[in-house]
Amino acid sequence: MCGIVGYIGSKNAVPILIEGLKRLEYRGYDSAGVGLLVDQKPIVIKNKGKVSELEKRVGTNVYTAPVGIGHTRWATHGEPNETNAHPHTNTTGDLFLIHNGIIENFQSLRTSLQKQGYKFVSETDTEVIAHLIDSFLKKDIDLFKAVRLALSEIEGTYGLAIIYSKEPDRIIAARKGSPLVIGIGDHEHYIASDVSALLAYTKQVVYLEDGEVAEIRAEGFLAKTILDEDIIKEVTEISMTMEEIDKGGYETFMLKEIMEQPESIQNSLRGRLIPEEGTAKLGGIESELVHIARCKRAVFTACGTSWHAGLVGEYMFEQFLRIPTEVEYASEFRYRNPIIQPEDTILFISQSGETADTLAALKEAKRKGALCLGICNVVGSSIARESDSGVYIHAGPEIGVASTKAFTAQLTVLALITLAAARKRDMSLADGKAIVEEFLKIPEKVKTILSQRKQVEEIAEIFKDATNFLYLGRGYNFPVALEGALKLKEISYIHAEGYPAAEMKHGPIALVDENMPVVFIAPKDSTYDKIISNIQEVRARRGNIIAIASEDDDVIEKYANYVIRIPNTIRMLMPILTVIPLQLLAYYIAVKKGLNVDQPRNLAKSVTVE
Numbered sequence: 001m002c003g004i005v006g007y008i009g010s011k012n013a014v015p016i017l018i019e020g021l022k023r024l025e026y027r028g029y030d031s032a033g034v035g036l037l038v039d040q041k042p043i044v045i046k047n048k049g050k051v052s053e054l055e056k057r058v059g060t061n062v063y064t065a066p067v068g069i070g071h072t073r074w075a076t077h078g079e080p081n082e083t084n085a086h087p088h089t090n091t092t093g094d095l096f097l098i099h100n101g102i103i104e105n106f107q108s109l110r111t112s113l114q115k116q117g118y119k120f121v122s123e124t125d126t127e128v129i130a131h132l133i134d135s136f137l138k139k140d141i142d143l144f145k146a147v148r149l150a151l152s153e154i155e156g157t158y159g160l161a162i163i164y165s166k167e168p169d170r171i172i173a174a175r176k177g178s179p180l181v182i183g184i185g186d187h188e189h190y191i192a193s194d195v196s197a198l199l200a201y202t203k204q205v206v207y208l209e210d211g212e213v214a215e216i217r218a219e220g221f222l223a224k225t226i227l228d229e230d231i232i233k234e235v236t237e238i239s240m241t242m243e244e245i246d247k248g249g250y251e252t253f254m255l256k257e258i259m260e261q262p263e264s265i266q267n268s269l270r271g272r273l274i275p276e277e278g279t280a281k282l283g284g285i286e287s288e289l290v291h292i293a294r295c296k297r298a299v300f301t302a303c304g305t306s307w308h309a310g311l312v313g314e315y316m317f318e319q320f321l322r323i324p325t326e327v328e329y330a331s332e333f334r335y336r337n338p339i340i341q342p343e344d345t346i347l348f349i350s351q352s353g354e355t356a357d358t359l360a361a362l363k364e365a366k367r368k369g370a371l372c373l374g375i376c377n378v379v380g381s382s383i384a385r386e387s388d389s390g391v392y393i394h395a396g397p398e399i400g401v402a403s404t405k406a407f408t409a410q411l412t413v414l415a416l417i418t419l420a421a422a423r424k425r426d427m428s429l430a431d432g433k434a435i436v437e438e439f440l441k442i443p444e445k446v447k448t449i450l451s452q453r454k455q456v457e458e459i460a461e462i463f464k465d466a467t468n469f470l471y472l473g474r475g476y477n478f479p480v481a482l483e484g485a486l487k488l489k490e491i492s493y494i495h496a497e498g499y500p501a502a503e504m505k506h507g508p509i510a511l512v513d514e515n516m517p518v519v520f521i522a523p524k525d526s527t528y529d530k531i532i533s534n535i536q537e538v539r540a541r542r543g544n545i546i547a548i549a550s551e552d553d554d555v556i557e558k559y560a561n562y563v564i565r566i567p568n569t570i571r572m573l574m575p576i577l578t579v580i581p582l583q584l585l586a587y588y589i590a591v592k593k594g595l596n597v598d599q600p601r602n603l604a605k606s607v608t609v610e
């Protein structure tokens with residue numbers, strides 16, 4: 001999704017903007033651009049395609065600019081091309097701006113501005129903002145106020161950065177529904193839509209909230225609401241390090257993130273298990289645990305991979321808390337006027353904490369008075385801040401577009417919440433202790449699975465040219481089947497579907513022939529015998545079976561063409577293990593097809609539009 005970087009100070013903005021945009025590439029984008037003030041003259045350079053192309057066009061030594069803004073665009077209104085790329089300018093070109101988000105009333109604003117004589121060059125919603133601000137500047141209003149007045153007419157979401165060559169000593173930044181952070185340097189300031197673009201320069205940041213506008217100069221900044229009220233902002237110190245966002249010696253971020261799961265799961269667990277009490281301590285929701293344990297209904301709300309984590313959460317809550325639990329796509333939840341009672345607990349799961357549908361669902365649930373808990377990775381993200389309380393998954397920055405370590409960290413945190421709540425209810429000390437004991441072994445078990453990645457790579461070589469895949473699992477492993485299929489689709493562009501294994505007979509079996517690889521998630525649990533029957537049904541139709549099986553399963557080889565072994569654990573924690581081979585399989589298939597696994601086509605890391 002779109003990215004914003006900005007700089008004002010005594011250094012040259014050009015390399016800072018290019019470097020910052022490169023840091024934001026992981027979000028997914030289709031065009032890039034910069035706007036600079038060089039000797040107070042505006043220069044806008046933009047292109048379709050990559051930041052590396054932009055870098056060539058801008059050149060490293062051509063311009064020296066003490067102030068500038070840069071953008072990566074992920075198209076929403078108008079195709080990805082140079083004209084639609086940001087920055088957008090007013091007609092005279094002395095004002096330029098970049099925008100993340102969507103202006104919902106852009107059509108009516110555009111018509112009204114056209115009536116005033118404004119000519120539009122792009123198809124974007126963003127261009128109206130430039131002309132609208134211009135219409136206030138023409139009335140001799142200063143830039144800061146002109147922006148606030150323009151924003152009061154705008155409906156929709158935005159993270160915005162604006163430069164006006166007649167007031168060259170400032171950048172105006174504004175936020176509503178699209179994150180924006182100010183970085184504080186030594187007699188210099190930065191802005192970005194994501195702290196990873198700032199980390200090389202500063203760790204002191206200020207998060208803008210929805211409805212806030214800031215005037216940023218080299219020496220300081222002033223924040224106000226759109227309605228002109230002064231606001232005092234708090235400075236936050238970021239703890240994320242540069243090494244954490246680098247590839248750490250791996251070829252891709254995705255492989256690095258798959259391989260670091262023993263540590264990321266360990267980080268999710270760190271300080272949260274209390275072995276002697278057979279429970280977990282989760283500071284963020286400690287005072288809500290009794291409500292969670294006794295609530296009448298729980299609802300997990302999320303999108304994509306996070307939604308799959310919610311499905312696993314449903315099995316956990318129903319097994320251990322005996323609470324009726326539902327899982328809703330956030331996009332459906334927000335528009336169906338959901339029935340929400342004060343006794344409900346609604347959990348919002350989001351890696352980025354910025355997913356537009358999940359955030360809107362959260363706001364709707366809050367309006368209706370439910371207890372809203374956030375389960376997020378990105379600290380200080382919108383969902384984390386808007387929730388009544390919550391738990392961070394502490395997976396560390398996830399840069400690869402396809403979610404991997406965030407998923408296993410989400411499952412870890414969901415199991416911790418289940419354990420802590422269950423111990424407030426019916427779970428005995430002995431049962432709690434047994435779960436803690438198993439939990440402590442999980443990172444090592446994940447390591448064991450990762451050590452077999454060569455074998456998964458060999459299987460990937462065999463199936464890299466398949467055009468369809470089926471993923472089947474039961475119980476806790478049904479959501480894992482969905483997640484395995486999603487991973488493969490996302491990065492290899494192979495059509496894949498996940499089903500509960502028994503559902504296969506009700507339709508998908510028609511697809512099975514010698515060209516169809518079928519991945520069975522078949523650990524030894526209470527549904528094992530049933531799964532073996534399903535495997536035999538596929539085998540009878542000459543399907544190619546890849547089984548994810550328990551280390552001590554000595555019969556599976558009789559039925560499956562390929563077997564990937566996983567250690568045993570309790571049912572609740574099994575998905576953390578079974579998903580690992582599926583992540584590796586998708587990864588190696590995509591790599592062998594020569595695809596860009598970190599930035600798959602059409603996808604964005606953080607989906608901040610509906």
Ligand code: F6R
Pocket residue numbers: 303304305306307349350351352353354355358401402403404486487490605606607
């Ligand atoms: C899948 C993936 C997406 C996200 C979804 C929700 O690999 O990355 O399906 O899971 O867009 O994103 P978050 O968790 O940031 O709300």
